[in-house]
Amino acid sequence: MCAAAAEAPSGRAPKRPWWAELGSVLPRSVATAVRATRSREGDGLPPLSANPLAWATVAVDELTVSAAYLLSRRSAEQVSAQAVADAAEAVERLRAAGVVDDPRRAHPVPPAPTDVRVTRRRRAGIDFEHLSFASPYRPPVELPGEDRWSSGEANHRTHAYLLRHGDRPRPWAVVLHGHRMGEPRDLRLLGSKRLQHELGVDVAHLVLPMHGPRGRGGGHPFPGVDPITNLLGMAQGVSDARTLLAWLRLSERLPIGVFGVSLGGHVAGLLAGLDDGLACVVAGVPTSDLSTMLADTMRSRWGEETVAASHVLDPDSRVLSRLVSPLTFPPLLARDRLFIYAAVGDRLVTPQQALALWHHWDRPQILWLQGGHILNNLGASRRFVVEAFSAGGVRAG
Numbered sequence: 001m002c003a004a005a006a007e008a009p010s011g012r013a014p015k016r017p018w019w020a021e022l023g024s025v026l027p028r029s030v031a032t033a034v035r036a037t038r039s040r041e042g043d044g045l046p047p048l049s050a051n052p053l054a055w056a057t058v059a060v061d062e063l064t065v066s067a068a069y070l071l072s073r074r075s076a077e078q079v080s081a082q083a084v085a086d087a088a089e090a091v092e093r094l095r096a097a098g099v100v101d102d103p104r105r106a107h108p109v110p111p112a113p114t115d116v117r118v119t120r121r122r123r124a125g126i127d128f129e130h131l132s133f134a135s136p137y138r139p140p141v142e143l144p145g146e147d148r149w150s151s152g153e154a155n156h157r158t159h160a161y162l163l164r165h166g167d168r169p170r171p172w173a174v175v176l177h178g179h180r181m182g183e184p185r186d187l188r189l190l191g192s193k194r195l196q197h198e199l200g201v202d203v204a205h206l207v208l209p210m211h212g213p214r215g216r217g218g219g220h221p222f223p224g225v226d227p228i229t230n231l232l233g234m235a236q237g238v239s240d241a242r243t244l245l246a247w248l249r250l251s252e253r254l255p256i257g258v259f260g261v262s263l264g265g266h267v268a269g270l271l272a273g274l275d276d277g278l279a280c281v282v283a284g285v286p287t288s289d290l291s292t293m294l295a296d297t298m299r300s301r302w303g304e305e306t307v308a309a310s311h312v313l314d315p316d317s318r319v320l321s322r323l324v325s326p327l328t329f330p331p332l333l334a335r336d337r338l339f340i341y342a343a344v345g346d347r348l349v350t351p352q353q354a355l356a357l358w359h360h361w362d363r364p365q366i367l368w369l370q371g372g373h374i375l376n377n378l379g380a381s382r383r384f385v386v387e388a389f390s391a392g393g394v395r396a397g
Contacts, residue, residue, distance in 0.1 A: 044358065057343075060374050061372035061374055087227050090143045091316045104329070105140055107239070110246070111243075112243075112247075113133035118130070121161075124185050128187060131244075134157060135209075146232065158243065159212065160206045161187055161205040162203070162204050163187065169252035169254055171201045173389060177260075177261065179211075182207040182212025182213070182214065187203075191382045199395040230320070234267065235324055256278055257278065258278055262287065262349065266287040272326065280337040280389060282388045285341065290325070296352065336364070339364060339366070342354030348374070367381065
């Protein structure tokens, strides 16, 4: 749906004039589509169909990345010597605390939610309940740059949008949005009304850190090129999701499934390795490792020099990325309760991110969409999510 790729670091990507950047969209899209139509034996990635619609969705992805670059190149976060030093210091502190050797220490079970509020709202023609509670997340050790992350008061409160039938306890579908989302309109954009009515379930949309009402008032871009920000953002997202799950389980222990798209797919992948009580997990066009995702996005557009200058593949950045990567944690769910859909022509997170997760999960059911990252949350993927939840037992009896 929305990209999980971060904006290019403004001082590192080429300073192209706007017309040159936009002019590169079409040739870059065609070159990518031509490469993707070639069969790739053995890696599990099917070729891209040679049809105009599939190629057009690749071009939409490329245009999105170029537009983000042009809009953010003057204000996007710089990779400073201090940021590199902070990453090294963070790794040293985490290693001393045993977190690097045991990444689960980065994700302790959060306490029960406190200061819980539920109000009724109506937006975009949809009636829903607005749940909020104090975010319990605290990093396992004090990290450099943590004060910058926590300076925005809005991010200290977790929000979720609930669709409930209201007649009796029902199974829950937890939905995790993509980058630049987190507003009530997601209830329509991500197909939640369909989940509610076709499966007879209640639906909870979690707002991820620094998104929606949590992103107002400043703070670092998340995700971005700062590995400490990415660590804090992902770890807080997982902690808040587990707190929401605890709240949902306070009454009836009915099945709960999780569906995440893009950035939310990354958090869903982490939950599959941290919560053994879930009925199923569906990861849609997911990221699975932020360091390699950022490197691939930069490399394909601005070359290896930009990747090196961004420091996203530095050893310390790789360590921090590993602590919040689904690839670090073996899944706690059986393979038939895990599902992935991905896009063959994805130009924002690249299909290799989904492939890595697919292999890590021992090749569960996967749907390959013919197209790109942006225009994917439509007919085929929505049917796939409904069928996955039904197969996982997340449906009303």
